[in-house]
Amino acid sequence: MSLKIFFSYPFNVHSLEAEYKKISAVRFIVGLLMSARFFQVSQTFYILEGFSANYFLSIFQLIFSISLCVGIFTSFSSLVLILSSSIISHYLNIWNLSDFMTILFLSLFVFANSSHYFSIDRIFKKYFNVNFSSPLNIVENERDLQKLLLLIFIIYGLASLGGIMYHLNDTNWQDGKIVIELLTNSYLSNGYQFFADFLINNESLFAVISALGTIFQSCFQIFMIPAIFIKRLRPFVFFYGLFFFLISLFIIKLSFLPYFEILLWLVLFREIPKYKIEIIYDDYCNLCRNTIKFFKLLDFNNILDYLPLSKNKKISNNKSLKNISEHITGIYNNKFYQGYDLYLILTRKLKILWIFYPIFIIGKMLKIGPYVYIFIAKRRAQIFGLCPISSEDEIKYSFSPIIYEVSWFKKYFFKLYAVMVFLFFFKLPTPFYIDKLDVAYEYLGLAVPNVFNSEDLGMGNAWILIYNSSIDEDQLINFINKDGSRGSYRNNYFFLDNHYSDRLYFGNTLRSRRYINTKSIENIDQFLIEKINERIIFDYNFHNYKFPQEYKAYLMKKNLSTPIDSITHKYPKK
Numbered sequence: 001m002s003l004k005i006f007f008s009y010p011f012n013v014h015s016l017e018a019e020y021k022k023i024s025a026v027r028f029i030v031g032l033l034m035s036a037r038f039f040q041v042s043q044t045f046y047i048l049e050g051f052s053a054n055y056f057l058s059i060f061q062l063i064f065s066i067s068l069c070v071g072i073f074t075s076f077s078s079l080v081l082i083l084s085s086s087i088i089s090h091y092l093n094i095w096n097l098s099d100f101m102t103i104l105f106l107s108l109f110v111f112a113n114s115s116h117y118f119s120i121d122r123i124f125k126k127y128f129n130v131n132f133s134s135p136l137n138i139v140e141n142e143r144d145l146q147k148l149l150l151l152i153f154i155i156y157g158l159a160s161l162g163g164i165m166y167h168l169n170d171t172n173w174q175d176g177k178i179v180i181e182l183l184t185n186s187y188l189s190n191g192y193q194f195f196a197d198f199l200i201n202n203e204s205l206f207a208v209i210s211a212l213g214t215i216f217q218s219c220f221q222i223f224m225i226p227a228i229f230i231k232r233l234r235p236f237v238f239f240y241g242l243f244f245f246l247i248s249l250f251i252i253k254l255s256f257l258p259y260f261e262i263l264l265w266l267v268l269f270r271e272i273p274k275y276k277i278e279i280i281y282d283d284y285c286n287l288c289r290n291t292i293k294f295f296k297l298l299d300f301n302n303i304l305d306y307l308p309l310s311k312n313k314k315i316s317n318n319k320s321l322k323n324i325s326e327h328i329t330g331i332y333n334n335k336f337y338q339g340y341d342l343y344l345i346l347t348r349k350l351k352i353l354w355i356f357y358p359i360f361i362i363g364k365m366l367k368i369g370p371y372v373y374i375f376i377a378k379r380r381a382q383i384f385g386l387c388p389i390s391s392e393d394e395i396k397y398s399f400s401p402i403i404y405e406v407s408w409f410k411k412y413f414f415k416l417y418a419v420m421v422f423l424f425f426f427k428l429p430t431p432f433y434i435d436k437l438d439v440a441y442e443y444l445g446l447a448v449p450n451v452f453n454s455e456d457l458g459m460g461n462a463w464i465l466i467y468n469s470s471i472d473e474d475q476l477i478n479f480i481n482k483d484g485s486r487g488s489y490r491n492n493y494f495f496l497d498n499h500y501s502d503r504l505y506f507g508n509t510l511r512s513r514r515y516i517n518t519k520s521i522e523n524i525d526q527f528l529i530e531k532i533n534e535r536i537i538f539d540y541n542f543h544n545y546k547f548p549q550e551y552k553a554y555l556m557k558k559n560l561s562t563p564i565d566s567i568t569h570k571y572p573k574k
Contacts, residue, residue, distance in 0.1 A: 010228045011149040011268055013142040018302035019270075023108065024071070024117035025300065025352070026267050030105045030260070031069025034081075037256050038062040040501035041094055047541045048534065057088050068109070071119020073132055078109045093507035100159065100447050101260035104152050108267070111148055111413065113137040117297070138410040151417050153268055155424060155446065157225040162428040162448030164221035170453050173218070176211035182252070182452060185460035186484035186558075187513055190251050190497070192460070193483075216240065238269045253486070253497040255505060273303040277349060278331040279342070280324065283308035287376075287384040288328060298352050310390055327377055339377065340370040458517035459510070460484060462557045464528065466535055469568075470549040477539050477551070479509055484558065508534055516555070523565040524555050536571050548572055 013019050042058035049055060061084065067077040085102055089095040108114070113133055115121035124130040139145045167173040172181050182188055183195040199206050220240050227233035242265055249258035279295070281288040292306055309325065330342040337345050344360050347353040363369025376383070426434045427448060463484045467474040478487035479499050486509070489499045498505035512531040515521065521528070532553045540549055550570045554563035 008229070008231055009146070009150075010234065011146050011153070011270070013146045013149075013270075015302035016139075016142055016145065018300055019142075019145055020112075020114075020116040021297070022267060022270075022300040023112055023114050024119065026105070026263050027071070027074070027109050027114040028069055028118050029263060030102065030109075031065055031067075033256055033259055034065035034102060035062060035069055037098070037502060038065055040498075041092065041503050044501040044503045044538070045092075048538055054092055057092060061085070061088055068106075071115050071121050074115040074119055074121050075110055075113065075133060075135070075137075078106045078114075079136075082106045082110070092503065093511075094502040096255070096257065096502065096506050097447070097449055097451075098256045098260055098502075100449075101257065101264065103446060104156060104264065105260070108148065108152055110136050112139045112145060136413075137406055138413045140406045140410070144410070147414060149268055151414075151421060152264075153228065154225055154421050156264065157228075158421070158424050158428065159446070159448050160221040160224055163450065164218055165429045166448070166450040166453065167218070167221075172454060172457055173214060176207075176214045178217075178452065178457075179210035179213035180206055181457040185457060187459040187463070187486060187509075188252055188452075188456065190253050190485075192485065217244070220244070238265065241265055249495055253495055255496050255498040255502055259494075270301060273301060273349075275333045276303055276305050277345065278305045278307055280307045280309055280312065280329040280331070282325060282328075283310050283390040284386050284388070285380060285384070286387055287380045289387065290384075291328070295346060295350070298350050300350075300352065303349055308390060340364065340373040343369075343373070455514055455518050459513040460558060462516045462521070462555065463513060464516075464524075464532060465554045465556055465563075466532060466539075467552045467554075468539070468549055469552050470547075474552065477535060479504065479535055484556065504535075504538065521555070524553065524567050528555075529567070532567070533569065533571075536569060540571050 038058050038061040042055055042062055045052060045055040045058055061081070064077045064080050064084075067073055068081065082103060085099050085106075086095065089099045115132065121132040124132060139148065167178075170178075172178045180195075180199060184192050184199055186192045189195060195206075220237070223233075224237055224241075227237050242262065245258045245261045245265065248254045248261070279292065281292050283289070295304060296306070324338075327339040328342055330337045330345060332345055332349075340360075340363075344357075344364060347357040347360050360369060363372075424446065427446075429448070463480050465480060465482065466477040468477060476482065478489050481487045486497050486505075487499065488497060489504070499509060508531050512528055515527055524532070536551045539551075548570055550568065553567050553569065555565040556563050
């Protein structure tokens with residue numbers, strides 16, 4: 001029996017055109033997320049410090065993130081961000097695993113030249129023959145891209161393996177209590193009260209769920225890399241990973257990190273369509289031509305084929321198809337779909353259009369959608385006009401990838417990358433750990449996560465509350481809620497729960513919570529005073545108060561209704 005039945009090379013790439021579209025779209029989203037992150041951070045530093053060095057460093061990152069998003073000088077911007085992101089994030093006290101994920105994406109964007117689509121660079125190349133392509137482009141064919149995706153996955157998998165090596169030395173992981181401790185933690189879990197009540201009423205059941213969750217998470221992180229080569233285990237890696245990322249987004253709320261991880265999974269794992277959709281269109285109709293070009297642009301999985309009506313006489317003479325010259329027609333799974341019904345199929349099969357699928361369903365139910373379609377279809381020639389020349393060739397070559405030269409670096413790249421992956425092993429917490437190598441990888445932003453350990457799980461035990469006592473009925477400053485849960489301070493967009501920015505979350509409340517619980521702090525010391533003052537300054541400047549405000553800070557402990565320590569602070573002092 002052949003081993004190919006059980007094993008296969010993962011991340012098969014069947015169409016470079018489709019993959020370039022996907023990578024370019026992901027580049028846009030990653031750039032948008034990075035821009036949002038550094039916009040928040042720059043605004044935080046402006047409120048805290050005005051036009052300071054920290055503010056300008058965050059603006060520097062913001063500018064290149066926007067450049068990456070819109071695709072102008074894409075490769076240069078990616079290289080700058082690779083070299084600067086980790087250093088600047090550490091300096092600004094905002095570094096977290098989001099920076100690790102962005103380094104993986106930026107590497108893909110540089111080596112696979114992500115400006116093929118949805119970029120200003122493409123416009124310059126196509127219309128002005130000005131080339132801003134990456135000098136490090138190493139993707140010449142489908143196999144090159146497949147190997148690049150695998151190497152990126154292995155780096156991610158090794159980091160996860162290093163993380164579980166830390167976990168297995170932790171008593172909460174050894175006892176199988178990690179899920180209970182995490183979900184009932186007021187600082188880490190969005191629905192901690194629900195899970196705390198569930199624990200009281202169903203302690204045995206929750207213990208079983210926690211033990212199973214610990215086992216599944218450990219297996220996922222330990223066997224992620226070998227499992228990806230085994231056909232029957234590959235779905236487990238995809239679905240469990242996606243499940244964990246969604247939990248991180250909606251329950252644990254790890255700021256921008258889950259978004260980056262979900263995007264990585266969408267880039268790496270691809271659906272091989274069982275059936276293609278063949279679209280039969282009037283190739284002399286202007287509206288049909290532009291509609292087909294639109295769908296071709298959005299076909300990230302290469303599931304569409306395009307058949308011009310004038311070149312397919314067998315189809316046009318098919319008597320079972322009524323009014324085929326008047327309605328766009330599709331063949332899917334040996335069935336014919338026409339008009340609005342075809343659009344319904346397309347919004348279901350093209351993932352980027354899923355958001356519109358419920359709207360099309362409602363339109364079908366209310367019969368408004370078919371009516372609008374027929375109204376436009378009957379008048380398309382009068383409204384949009386006809387073209388005397390068939391659009392077959394225009395459709396065929398529209399939105400094709402721009403041909404870029406492959407870098408001289410390619411013949412060295414995979415060998416060097418393989419060496420880097422091998423050396424990454426010596427960064428893991430094993431007897432072979434090399435300290436100096438760890439520093440080098442930290443510089444590049446490639447880190448082994450040591451999170452959800454005893455220190456992190458203790459962050460629900462004590463916290464700082466700050467009140468503005470200059471206002472009637474002391475007003476709580478909403479960084480931390482009375483029960484110790486995370487406050488949003490402002491509107492909590494996109495489930496980030498980062499108090500307005502990563503600087504206030506990772507750089508302030510998280511650091512102070514870890515400090516309180518790892519040091520077993522019983523009173524407010526100098527380190528905590530610095531963190532408290534930063535929150536006070538932010539609140540004062542954010543509200544643009546005209547007169548000094550008096551703030552009171554309380555050190556609270558879980559299950560105690562009264563604070564164990566407090567200080568009063570007037571800002572500004574004069």
